[in-house]
Amino acid sequence: MTHFGDYQNLIYGNGLSGVQPTWPVDYATLKVRAEAAMPPSVLNYVQGGCGDEFTQDENAYAFRHWGMVPRMMVDCSKRDLSTRVFGIELESPLFMAPIGVTGMCTQDGHGDLAAARASAATGVPLIASTLSNDPLEAVRTACRDTAALFQLYTPRDPELAASLVGRAEASGFKAIVVTLDTWVTGWRPRDLNVANFPQLRGHVLQNYFTDPAFRKLLAKPPEDDMRAAIGTWAATFGKVLTWDDMAWLRSLTKLPIVLKGICHPDDARRAIDTGADGIYVSNHGGRQANGGIAAIDMLPEVVAAVAGRIPVLFDSGIRSGSDVIKAIALGADLVGVGRTYSYGLALGGADGCAHVLRCLLAEADLLMAVNGWPTLAAAREAGAERTDLAPPSRSSA
Numbered sequence: 297m298t299h300f301g302d303y304q305n306l307i308y309g310n311g312l313s314g315v316q317p318t319w320p321v322d323y324a325t326l327k328v329r330a331e332a333a334m335p336p337s338v339l340n341y342v343q344g345g346c347g348d349e350f351t352q353d354e355n356a357y358a359f360r361h362w363g364m365v366p367r368m369m370v371d372c373s374k375r376d377l378s379t380r381v382f383g384i385e386l387e388s389p390l391f392m393a394p395i396g397v398t399g400m401c402t403q404d405g406h407g408d409l410a411a412a413r414a415s416a417a418t419g420v421p422l423i424a425s426t427l428s429n430d431p432l433e434a435v436r437t438a439c440r441d442t443a444a445l446f447q448l449y450t451p452r453d454p455e456l457a458a459s460l461v462g463r464a465e466a467s468g469f470k471a472i473v474v475t476l477d478t479w480v481t482g483w484r485p486r487d488l489n490v491a492n493f494p495q496l497r498g499h500v501l502q503n504y505f506t507d508p509a510f511r512k513l514l515a516k517p518p519e520d521d522m523r524a525a526i527g528t529w530a531a532t533f534g535k536v537l538t539w540d541d542m543a544w545l546r547s548l549t550k551l552p553i554v555l556k557g558i559c560h561p562d563d564a565r566r567a568i569d570t571g572a573d574g575i576y577v578s579n580h581g582g583r584q585a586n587g588g589i590a591a592i593d594m595l596p597e598v599v600a601a602v603a604g605r606i607p608v609l610f611d612s613g614i615r616s617g618s619d620v621i622k623a624i625a626l627g628a629d630l631v632g633v634g635r636t637y638s639y640g641l642a643l644g645g646a647d648g649c650a651h652v653l654r655c656l657l658a659e660a661d662l663l664m665a666v667n668g669w670p671t672l673a674a675a676r677e678a679g680a681e682r683t684d685l686a687p688p689s690r691s692s693a
């Protein structure tokens with residue numbers, strides 16, 4: 297039994313001694329503070345999305361047309377937000393989505409380790425991105441007792457793919473999350489207008505530079521010829537995966553394989569038929585394709601197609617604890633937060649990130665208390681209803 301809501305008591309209690317929270321507790325204020333703190337190139341990359349960012353905005357806005365109905369006279373004095381997925385016991389369904397420039401979100405360039413330390417401090421698992429400023433072994437170690445998953449950008453070179461997956465398995469990651477929607481970069485005007493793509497400047501490539509299979513592709517080590525190493529990275533980065541590759545992916549690891557970027561119910565069925573162990577509903581936070589339906593609106597159909605056979609993870613648009621519980625009510629087993637935790641990292645490193653996660657968990661826990669839902673199963677059974685409420689502001693994006 298966990299008491300995530302106690303974070304609220306702590307904040308009010310500190311206030312009695314004249315101590316204010318160091319960082320904001322809500323997304324809107326957090327975002328404004330992060331905008332002032334982050335270097336413009338990193339901010340653009342983190343905050344931006346594809347095209348005019350319609351889908352990115354819609355991801356967050358669409359949560360507003362799903363409504364929850366509370367139940368009364370239920371003993372919710374204790375809530376149990378725990379869950380078990382891929383044999384991992386978790387205190388809550390919240391996780392940190394993979395963010396490839398996490399390393400750049402802190403001033404020291406070691407944001408990946410800071411995120412891992414926030415994971416260790418809160419028990420919220422991290423999905424570590426292939427794109428990292430610190431090698432995956434060090435990130436895994438910094439997560440300590442909290443389980444971690446590894447996100448794979450599948451390289452075109454099969455030996456390199458096998459090497460990255462092998463390293464992830466050997467260092468104790470619990471699952472491989474294969475991202476399907478990013479073998480090519482979507483059209484991102486904020487970055488294009490300043491001609492900035494961090495990877496092409498040699499950032500966040502440490503998993504490649506430390507990899508024996510990658511180094512074999514180079515005439516000189518990255519330390520001696522960085523430009524050539526970056527060129528090799530760009531040439532090998534994105535394999536176009538098809539369903540025929542599932543058998544090959546399966547052959548690389550005994551770990552559960554989760555497919556990230558599944559939005560269509562037929563793709564979810566196909567994923568199960570070809571051996572996937574988990575489905576991850578996401579539109580990459582609206583960074584890859586513009587003009588798409590909000591991710592949360594696609595979740596119920598995918599959940600229905602999966603029909604409880606394998607776990608369903610979800611991200612894209614989570615800004616609050618109430619969003620987390622809505623996604624659970626709509627059938628997700630685990631719920632990921634992306635940009636929101638990057639802002640916590642930018643403002644306060646590991647501590648700022650842990651604060652953001654604790655706020656999300658506290659709001660989620662207190663919402664369950666007030667809604668009369670003692671468990672995640674109760675939230676799921678209650679569900680959420682589509683409403684035609686049209687709120688006046690889109691500031692949540």
Ligand SMILES: Cc1cc2nc3c(=O)[nH]c(=O)nc-3n(C[C@H](O)[C@H](O)[C@H](O)COP(=O)(O)O)c2cc1C
Binds near residue numbers: 394578612633635636
């Ligand atoms: C700056 C940035 C970098 C990202 N890098 C990765 C990545 O390396 N791998 C991946 O699978 N997804 C990546 N994503 C997508 C996230 O995992 C997640 O799908 C998205 O952030 C969820 O949307 P949200 O930011 O609205 O919560 C990235 C997202 C952002 C904002």
Ligand SMILES: O=C(O)C(=O)c1ccccc1
Binds near residue numbers: 396480482495583
């Ligand atoms: O920025 C991203 O969202 C991302 O994950 C990515 C990684 C490599 C190439 C293009 C996009």
